Amino acid sequence: MSLVPVVTHSSVLEAELLLATFVLCSLIGLERQSRQxxxxxxxxxxxxxxxxxxxxxxxxxFTLVLGQEVNLDPSRIAAQVVSGIGFLGAGVIFKGGDVVRGLTTAATIWQSAAVGMACGAGMLSLAVLLTVLHLVTLYVVAPLMRRVPNADRKRVLRVTYLDGHGVLRDILALASSTGFASTIERSHRRSGAAGPTITMDIRFLGRLPVRDLVPPLMQLDGVEDIALRDAAQDDDGDGD
Known part of the structure; x- marks a missing residue:
């Protein structure tokens, strides 16, 4: 029995789908490239x-092998693409201490695969809409979300540490490596049995809750005490 193709797919259409994929995924990739x-x-x-x-x-x-006695499931290869992209996305996720980086980049790789699959299936309107929503999320919604007030904007960490041992440098370096921006609000120097100490109010802002920064800071040599305080709380008589 001769095998008769039941589906035709021109090379011109294939080129158009690949070109559409190239354009749409370029828009996604340029956003990640611009953020290095x-x-x-x-x-x-x-x-x-x-x-x-x-x-x-x-x-x-596989149209050349299709016939009355041959049935193919076109979703099988596509399903394996989804699984394969999961491994590729996992390769760009890094975890250091309590900080996880690369989740957004992994999600954009997954999104690029979805755009490519939509184009390959001829669903160009879906691919375009996916790309538009992706760019709106990262360029419009994400900056707006960073402006949403949170409790940490009204809090400071009051850190007491030994003076003259480079502890402040270690504190700021640890906060920076964990993804926090630091602003010193005020400080006060006291004399103690182990030597002079500094009590400093520092405002930390980052993606993680500031309370997650307390345990690693307490492990630093020279740090004597840390307290999470409301910035509007009375000052207990400390000077600037």
Whole structure:
């Protein structure tokens, strides 16, 4: 029995789908590249083009063997693309201490694959909408979310540490490596049995709650006490 193709798919249409993938994933990749992320323009474009190609092959690459006695499931290769992208995304996620970095970049790689698969399936309107919503989320919604007030903006950490041992430098370095920006509000020097100490109010702002910064700070040599306080709380008579 001769095998008769039941689905036709022109090379022109394939080129159009790949071109659409290239343009849309370029927009996604440029956003990551401009932020100097580990996975930038090339990664996202290549992921999108690969996902698009796999989807085209999955849906239209086996037409020569189709017949009455041959049934193919075009979703099988596409399903494996989703699994494979998960491993690639995991490669850009880094965890250091209590800080996890790269989640957004991993999500954009996943998004690029989705855009490529949508293009490969001929669903260009879906691919365009995915890209638009992705860019709106990162360029419009994300900056607005950073302006939303949170409790940490009204709090300071009152840190007491030994003077003259470089403790403040260690405190600020640890906060910076954990993703916090630091602002020194006020300080007061006292004499103690172990030597002079500094009591300093420091405002820390970051993606994590400031309370998560307390345990690692307490482990620093020279840090004697840390208290989380309301910035509007009365000053207990400390001078500036």
């Amino acid at each position: 992320k580990s996975a930038g323009y090339r990664t996202h474009v290549l992921v999108g083009l690969g996902a698009c190609s796999f989807t085209i092959v999955s849906g239209f690459g």
